[in-house]
Amino acid sequence: MPIMIACVMRGFLGWLTERRQRQILERQNLQANLALLKAQINPHFLFNTLNNIDVLIEKDQATASTYLKKLSDILRFTLYETPSETIPLSREVEYINQYIDLQKIRTSNSDFVTFDVKINNLDLQIAPMLFIPFVENAFKHSTNKKISNAIQICITTNRNSVNFNCSNAYDADAIKTQEQSGLGLELIKNRLKLLYKDNYQFDINKTSDRFTVDLSINLP
Template identity: 50%
Template sequence: MKKTVIVLLHIGYWMMYSFLIFLFMMIVSKGKFATVDPLSMIPITILCYVPAFQGFYIFYGLLFKRYLHPQRIAWLFLTGMAATLASGLITVLLLLPFFGPYSHSLQVFMLMLAAAGLAAIHGILGLVLKGFISWYNDIKIKEELNRRNYETSMALIKAQINPHFLFNTINNIDVLMSKDAEKASVYLNKLSGIMRFMLYETNGELIPLSREMTYIDQYIELQRIRSSNATYVTYEVDGTPGNRMIAPMLFISYIENAFKHAEHKKAENAIQIRLQIEADRMVFVCRNLYSLTTPMKQEHNGLGNELLQKRLQLLYPGRHELNVSREEGVYQVNLILQDA
């Protein structure tokens, strides 16, 4: 919380307290507060403000930091009691010049207890205000950490794009240029679109779903040129994106992994990708075949998967369902995103 806001909270607190004292004095004087002797207000001012200031700021600035802990509650109670009694004693000492010659010791003692009680009340209110400020600052810190964690996660996920994909794609386009320059130019534009999307369009928390779908389509088209099998990969979309928004690059890590580890490039439907857009949710399914004889390390079971899960928890808390299965040569990812 900004210092100016904290200062304004303190000023507002004491202004409210002063207003309450003014109302009390108006009631006691029956509306004749203006006729009261100013000198007679000095002891009242001392009694109202000295223990209040001492109790408030001792609890606010000293006891809160040192003793407000489950294991130190007893110390907080004892030191708070000692501080309030000391505040009451100081108040009485300041009021001694105003006592009459016939002031009874019991009256002085009761006045000290009253001042100590006033200090205790303001001390408790000081703890409450300090607790509120600390709670608010903790929320801001957590939000900032979440934001930085999200930015770091995005940077790491972006960095995970397979360099082999880039090299292979460029080489494939280079070979294609000698055979079909026009087609090579189309694929080169798709690659340019992918790089532009990753560098410039994924900085925000949300992007249009239609833009994400275009990115996926471009990526799949570039992967197709690596295989002569037209049915090697199928990509289906059921529904229209409309104005729906989505966190960028949620699906691509699984799609990249499917292309990297899919076997049987001559088999039909070796990779199946499906995006179902419903009224209140999206269902993403990515399925690929893999060789049972070759050990398969699914990269998004490591750092990528952890980052993706953190992003899902941050961006879709309580509104996502992720299931990953691997059995009998089929690796499948099911991700459901619920609308807010």
């Protein structure tokens, strides 16, 4: 009997050690994926926005100052909040709003992008920067700034689930470029799988002139 108990204890301790190591590896993988996503998004967006604000300073200093504050808030969010495992959904929505406002500097078409938010629980906790890669990708490939509703973004909640939809128009010449964005897409898929396992649904639909992402997550 003592030998049997010792074998059971060794097996149990071995299982605990293996589980702990797997959790550490998953967390390291998540951190690496998030770091890569941040590296892909920030430099391109940062340089373009700074150039736009620089041009705007000569025309309207007050408006330029407002946009500079929005950029500062986005950088603060990226630096200090994204290392957290989860953040309130309201912060992700605020980030997207500021990102869209900064992108609007590049076009006089007020109908270029729509962002609808229908959320009954802003305190829902989600992983940081979960949706912004799709929003950034939509702006990247919607090159014709004269199109109305070229980018349509919608976030809704239903009890403990959150639904994200992002649809963007794109030029036929940009199809190859769209298809070459596989690295970021694979990182996102891996991150979703590690974070939410089987508790999410992720679909992509591409037509001849429109690219749509649907993401639904059941939160604990």
